[in-house]
Every structure is written in C-alpha cells, then in structure tokens.
Amino acid sequence: MPRISQKGESMPQSPIRKLVPYAEMAYKKGKTVYHLNIGQPDIKTPEVALDAVKINSLDILAYTRSEGSDEYRQKIADYYGKHDIHVTKEDIIVTTGGSEALLFAFGSIMDIDDEIIIPEPFYANYNGFSTASGVNIVPVISKIEDNFALPPIEEFEKLITPKTKAILICNPGNPTGYLYSKDEIKKLAQIVKKHDLFLIADEVYREFTYDGVTHYSIMQEEDLKDHAIMIDSVSKRYSMCGARIGCLVSRNKQVISTALKFAQARLSPPTLAQIASEAALQTPQSYFDEVITEYVERRNLLIAELEKIDGVKVAKPKGAFYCIVELPVKNADDFAQWLLESFDVNGETVMVAPAAGFYSSPNVGLNQIRIAYVLQKESLIKAVNILKEALKIYKD
Structure with missing residues (x-):
C-alpha cells in the first residue's frame, strides 16, 4: 500500500x-x-451582504482577478482609511479566507525549516499552517496568571536565531481574547526592525474590543512599511464565516508581488463571496x-x-x-x-x-x-x- x-x-x-x-x-x-x-x-449577517448575492444579475459566474476585483480592493482600502490605516488597493490581495492569507504570507517570506515566533496559546490552525509550509513555530508562552499579556521583549530576543524570519500575533487574540496595547505593538515594532524580521498581525477581530479600549494596528506604525503584514477577514466582522473571503495587506511591494504568485496559482478568490463582502462594507456602525x-x-x-x-x-x-x-x-x-x-x-x-x-x-x-x-x-x-x-x- x-x-x-x-x-x-x-x-x-x-x-x-x-x-x-x-x-x-x-x-x-x-x-x-x-x-x-x-x-x-x-x-x-448584514442584509445588505445577503441581498447583494440574492439580487445580482450575473449571466456568467466568472473568475475575478487573482488579487481580487479592483472595486472591492479599493473599497477595502477606503474602509482601512477610516481606521487610520493608509494603504492603497495595490497593497491588498483578496484571499479565500484569512487562512489562505496566512498561507500566502508563510510561503512568501519563509523557506523550509525557517522559524516564526508566536506567543502562545495561539489560533490552533497556526500549527497546521506551519506544518503545511514546512516552517517551525518557536513559542513564547504567555500565562493565564498574567491574563495572557505579551511576554517581556527579552523573551523574544532570546529565541531569535539566523532561521527566524517573523513574529506572528493575533490581535485581539484567539483563543485568549487578549488585546495588545499600543505600547506593546511599538515594542514589537522595535524588535522586528532591530533584527530585520517581518511582523505579521492577524487582525480579523479588530472590530470587537471592549471596556473603552481601541484597537491599534501594526499598519499604523508608518516606519514598519517593509516589515508589516496584516491578515484580515470578513468572517467574524460581518458574521460571514461561510463566505471565505479575507485579505493580505502590506506596503512591502516585494511581499505583495510574491504573494500574488501564490494567488495566481489558485486562480481567483470566490466571485459571489466577493460581491457579498463588497456590499458588507456598507454596514452601518x-x-x-x-x-x-x-x-x-x-x-x-x-x-x-x-x-x-x-x-x-x-x-x-x-x-x-x-x-x-x-x-x-x-x-x-x-x-x-x-x-x-x-x-x-x-x-x-x-x-x-x-x-x-x-x-x-x-x-x-x-x-x-x-x-x-x-x-x-x-x-x-x-x-x-x-x-x-x-x-x-x-x-x-
């Protein structure tokens, strides 16, 4: 056998x-x-998103561009602009869920046996993505006694080797619900610049923050232009888990052009789901x-x-x-x-x-x-x- x-x-x-x-x-x-x-x-799910699929007049359910439609990517960029994240549609690749965005990111910046540092506990599928990509996770343990706060930066530095290519965080966190502060993001920004690493932030829960605390994105750090890769998704924001639409966002042109090759290999993200996701951007506050x-x-x-x-x-x-x-x-x-x-x-x-x-x-x-x-x-x-x-x- x-x-x-x-x-x-x-x-x-x-x-x-x-x-x-x-x-x-x-x-x-x-x-x-x-x-x-x-x-x-x-x-x-917002009715505006469901209606966009119900009443569309497509005669052919065709491919879209591998990076996602121009119209949708422009509207995503406009959405980010309202959150003090200034990117263009050229900085965005639409993906089949945030999962594919992470796989594209891993494939674009890491080779077999490279290492990525992740505070744990973390979203369980990071284990699967790393295995699929041949990448080794190096964990930094955060503890329930500290409410899963970011471990000291010194703990990260101890783990950096020539194989280290990136640090990955989920903000707000799955499974902990931990929300990284602006100060913590800035500390991470300093370490990735110091060691010339990428900082990947899975920000699919950005809308869901509590107790008067606001979300601070790695993309708001202007001097992280070449280091920052953001992962996003419509799944939780609009209760559209089945749409399977996400995106990879970076101002690093080499990252985008490399990720686009992975996107081309799978042809295009789902057409109807993009239509629904584009309409969802009209959802009121x-x-x-x-x-x-x-x-x-x-x-x-x-x-x-x-x-x-x-x-x-x-x-x-x-x-x-x-x-x-x-x-x-x-x-x-x-x-x-x-x-x-x-x-x-x-x-x-x-x-x-x-x-x-x-x-x-x-x-x-x-x-x-x-x-x-x-x-x-x-x-x-x-x-x-x-x-x-x-x-x-x-x-x-």
Missing part, C-alpha cells in the same frame, strides 16, 4: 473540530449540545455597536458564572469573543469527550475546545479549554451550569 507523507502524518487535528463525531453521537441519542467550541457567531454591546454582556455573564465554580480559573478577554478557562481536571481532552459521550443534565450537554491544541509546546494547557461566547445569554447560563455539574462528578 502506498504511504502518505510525513507532512500528512504530522498535520495536527483541529482541537475545535476533532470532537465533532462525539457531538453527532450525542445528537443521535437525542441530546441537546451547547456549542462553546467554535467561533461561529449567532449574530445575523450601529450594527457593530449593537454587536459589541451584546458580546460585552455575554462576556461579563460568562466570566461571572465561571468564577462561581470551585477550582476554575478564567482570563478576562478585552476583545474577540473567546476566553481560556483552566479546569480542575488533568486532561481537558478526556473531559471534553466524556461530556459528549457520557454526561448530560436533563438531556443537555456542552461541547468545548480543549486548549492543548492552541499551544505548540508539549504538555502545556492540558487542563484548559477555550470557550467561544457566541451563544445567547440564556444558553450560556445553561452551558456553564452543565460544566459546573459535570465537574462535581468527573473523575480523571
């Missing part, structure tokens, strides 16, 4: 999706499952104001309820819609599977994402889970109560 590749064997499973078969079995048993495991917002108000209420409720459970530790997020929760268990993977296979309260159970998959360091985060607070408040209360009752009887 032919063998699959070593790369394929080492490709990690998604900690978010690997428990799906157990959830499906729970459904077959007639259980209700509250999904705290995945960042699929329950907020309605009132939409985001309402969404942020809702997420703040959900966050506050979730944190308050979790803190009532003995032995539970939770970090308070300042952005996105996730938090990391430390449980009084030894192995959150086993606990998460047990919840779906063997436990319910009146026919209801919960699905969580074990947090070990959000680290690249072995044996870290084994007793942690990520919770996405993308459910209605009533459902969040029920879900946390199920966790509380489960922890009373679960045995490692």
